[in-house]
Amino acid sequence: xxxxxxxxxxxxxxxxxxxxxxxxxxSVYAFDASGLSGTALxxxxxxxxxxxxxxxxxxxxxxxxxxxxxxxxxxxGGAVPTVPGIVVSLERMNRVIEVSxxxxxxxxxxxxxxxxxxxxVMRHGLFYPPDPASLSFCTIGGNVATCAGGPKAVKYxxxxxxxxxxxxxxxxxxxxxxxxxxxxxxxxxxxxDLMCGSEGTLSIFSRITLRLIPRPxxxxxxxxxxxxxxxxxHAALEIFSMGLVPRTCEFMDRTCSRLVTREGGFPVDQETLxxxxxxxxxxxxxxxxxELDAMKVACQKAGSFYSKVAESCEESNTIWSLRxxxxxxxxxxxxxxxxxxxxxxxxxxxxxxVGRLEAIERHFGIKIVSFGHLGDGNLxxxxxxxxxxxxELIDEVIDSIFRETLKLSGRVSGEHxxxxxxxxxxxxxxxxxxLGTMRGIKDLFDPKAILNPGxxx
Ligand SMILES: Cc1cc2nc3c(=O)[nH]c(=O)nc-3n(C[C@H](O)[C@H](O)[C@H](O)COP(=O)(O)OP(=O)(O)OC[C@H]3O[C@@H](n4cnc5c(N)ncnc54)[C@H](O)[C@@H]3O)c2cc1C
Numbered sequence: 001x002x003x004x005x006x007x008x009x010x011x012x013x014x015x016x017x018x019x020x021x022x023x024x025x026x027s028v029y030a031f032d033a034s035g036l037s038g039t040a041l042x043x044x045x046x047x048x049x050x051x052x053x054x055x056x057x058x059x060x061x062x063x064x065x066x067x068x069x070x071x072x073x074x075x076x077g078g079a080v081p082t083v084p085g086i087v088v089s090l091e092r093m094n095r096v097i098e099v100s101x102x103x104x105x106x107x108x109x110x111x112x113x114x115x116x117x118x119x120x121v122m123r124h125g126l127f128y129p130p131d132p133a134s135l136s137f138c139t140i141g142g143n144v145a146t147c148a149g150g151p152k153a154v155k156y157x158x159x160x161x162x163x164x165x166x167x168x169x170x171x172x173x174x175x176x177x178x179x180x181x182x183x184x185x186x187x188x189x190x191x192x193d194l195m196c197g198s199e200g201t202l203s204i205f206s207r208i209t210l211r212l213i214p215r216p217x218x219x220x221x222x223x224x225x226x227x228x229x230x231x232x233x234h235a236a237l238e239i240f241s242m243g244l245v246p247r248t249c250e251f252m253d254r255t256c257s258r259l260v261t262r263e264g265g266f267p268v269d270q271e272t273l274x275x276x277x278x279x280x281x282x283x284x285x286x287x288x289x290x291e292l293d294a295m296k297v298a299c300q301k302a303g304s305f306y307s308k309v310a311e312s313c314e315e316s317n318t319i320w321s322l323r324x325x326x327x328x329x330x331x332x333x334x335x336x337x338x339x340x341x342x343x344x345x346x347x348x349x350x351x352x353x354v355g356r357l358e359a360i361e362r363h364f365g366i367k368i369v370s371f372g373h374l375g376d377g378n379l380x381x382x383x384x385x386x387x388x389x390x391x392e393l394i395d396e397v398i399d400s401i402f403r404e405t406l407k408l409s410g411r412v413s414g415e416h417x418x419x420x421x422x423x424x425x426x427x428x429x430x431x432x433x434x435l436g437t438m439r440g441i442k443d444l445f446d447p448k449a450i451l452n453p454g455x456x457x
Contacts, residue, residue: 002041002086006062010044010086013054018045018092029087031080032072033134034421038081040067045092049167049175049206055088056204056450057173065453066171068200070111070142073134075340076419078146078199082454088204090141097207099124103181104212105164110141110205114148117210126212129156132415133324141205147197149415151248151280151323154375156213158415160196165209168195170202171446181209194441199417200452202445216282219247220292221316223278224299224307225261225268229253229354229370232275235302236350236374239279239295246295248280249375250323253354256371259329260322268306275354277374278323326371327380335367335384339398343405344378344414356404357381364397366390378414402428418456426456 002010002021011019020026020043031037041064046052059066065085072079081087093109096117100106101124108117115135118128131150132138138148144166149158165179178192179185195203226232229251236249252260257276261268277299281291296307310316322329331338345353354370357379361368372380383397402412402425412418412425427435439457442449 002064006064007042009058010042010055013058014044014046014051018047019043029069029072029089032069032074032077034075034077034080034419036077036080036420039084040081040087041084043087043089045089047092049169052088052169052204052206053173053175055086055173056169056171059086059450060172060448063448063450065450066204067452068141068145068204070139070145071113071134071137073138074142074146074419075342075416076413076421078417078419078452078455079142080420082420085450085453090139090204093206094139096120099126099212101126104214105181105209106212107165107207107209108140110139110144110208112140114138114140114143121212122215125215127215128162128210128212130159130162133327140208140210144196144205144208145198145200146417147415149373149376149378151250151373153373153378153415154249155245155247155282160193162211163192163196163208164211166192166195166205167207168203168205171448171451175206176203179209183211197417199419199455201442201455202451204451218285218288219280219282220288220309221278221280221319222292222296222307222309223266223276223319224296224304225257225273225276226299226302226304227272227274229275229358230351231303232277233350233354233374235277235299235304237347238298238302240347242294242298244291244294244298246279246291246375247282248278248373250278250372251354251374251379252276252278252323252326252371253357253369255333255367255369256326256330260319260326263329264318264322266308272305278319323371327382330369330382330384333367333369333384335386337385337387339383339394341381341383341398341401342372342378342414342416343381343401343410343412344376345405345408345410347375347377349408349410350374350377352408353379353405353410356408357401360397360400360404364393364400366393366397368397368401373414376414377410420455423455423457
């Protein structure tokens with residue numbers, strides 16, 4: 001509970017209407033897309049760095065837990081108020097402050113929606129590639145905090161690769177100015193890179209500078225069908241071994257590829273269909289056509305029995321909208337419960353990981369569907385179940401998925417972060433010295449542990 005004095009002080013900092021304690025607000029801001037929820041004592045909507053700084057200084061002094069929040073689309077419970085505390089929603093800090101064609105960068109507030117920013121910079125002839133499938137509702141602040149990736153990461157990299165500068169408020173309210181407007185720098189430790197992926201545990205970002213690149217003039221999409229997931233994984237390896245770097249290389253397993261081809265009305269034999277790749281190319285019109293042709297050949301070499309290049313914008317939009325909504329579509333398979341995990345393995349181990357996922361499904365008799373950014377070794381593995389008897393098995397199934405991932409030199413998160421749900425698995429991945437060093441960094445930035453407590457460790 002916040003005392004009346006605390007409530008008054010917090011309300012004074014952000015102003016009437018931007019400090020909410022009503023039941024509805026507290027419950028709406030108490031959960032995220034992981035499905036987990038906690039207890040929000042209040043929700044604040046700061047609009048300036050100064051307000052964030054004052055909020056944090058007050059909470060630091062009074063020992064009140066603070067939970068930074070973007071759009072709450074995180075998959076691991078990162079924005080959930082685990083110990084009762086204050087949710088600081090950055091959604092009203094949503095201004096694009098600058099788009100500079102000369103410096104090829106943009107300066108934004110953290111609450112800007114990723115897809116909106118992409119659309120805006122495109123109108124300036126520029127390109128911001130990181131494209132989480134949630135781009136129509138997630139925020140740039142959340143993307144930086146989780147180091148979000150997406151389909152285009154295979155060619156263009158993840159959020160960290162575009163982060164040039166950051167204004168970040170520490171737990172005691174002091175403000176850090178990190179990085180800047182230059183594309184390179186060797187001036188001391190790169191704290192902005194440390195902040196990227198820190199999941200709201202080290203600071204709250206109040207202003208973000210992002211690198212932009214020239215907008216490619218042409219793009220093309222194709223998909224290729226295989227009789228097995230291993231076939232699709234081998235095709236991805238074949239593509240890279242030919243020296244090609246597709247703009248996207250997305251994988252769908254048996255269940256997902258059947259859903260997508262059926263709903264898209266593509267004439268693919270459902271019985272034979274065991275997996276599918278969506279491949280994209282961008283560049284100049286000539287290079288795109290050549291690259292798509294070469295990728296088609298690579299897929300055929302790896303056993304693809306059907307492939308199709310999208311012939312119109314409409315057709316490519318259909319393919320992408322089916323892919324982007326897969327997470328919701330698997331819910332239509334009739335299983336009331338779903339746990340979504342995010343794993344990543346070195347590219348060379350892709351055929352093994354897809355085989356092992358199938359083996360886990362068979363061994364436990366639990367439905368597993370996977371899809372994701374195969375081109376950079378990153379898969380989203382969804383465990384579907386009814387409840388009752390299966391409930392007891394789920395932890396074992398998930399443990400097996402992470403165990404097999406680590407055996408293949410993989411990592412327990414490719415892009416969603418650790419949050420609440422993966423803390424156990426982080427201790428499987430990292431040795432005690434590394435974990436201890438990370439904890440030391442957390443203590444340095446947040447000695448009273450008020451910033452997003454209970455996350456990551
Ligand atoms: C359908 C769907 C598809 C998805 N696809 C992808 C995908 O392809 N790739 C991918 O990477 N992710 C994906 N995600 C996960 C999610 O969208 C990303 O993790 C995203 O970066 C979270 O952004 P958000 O604004 O919703 O942040 P939130 O969920 O609100 O917060 C995430 C974390 O960031 C912290 N945080 C938020 N804002 C700030 C700030 N200003 N300062 C400091 N810390 C902050 C929070 O405390 C929390 O720890 C998907 C999610 C869904 C629901």
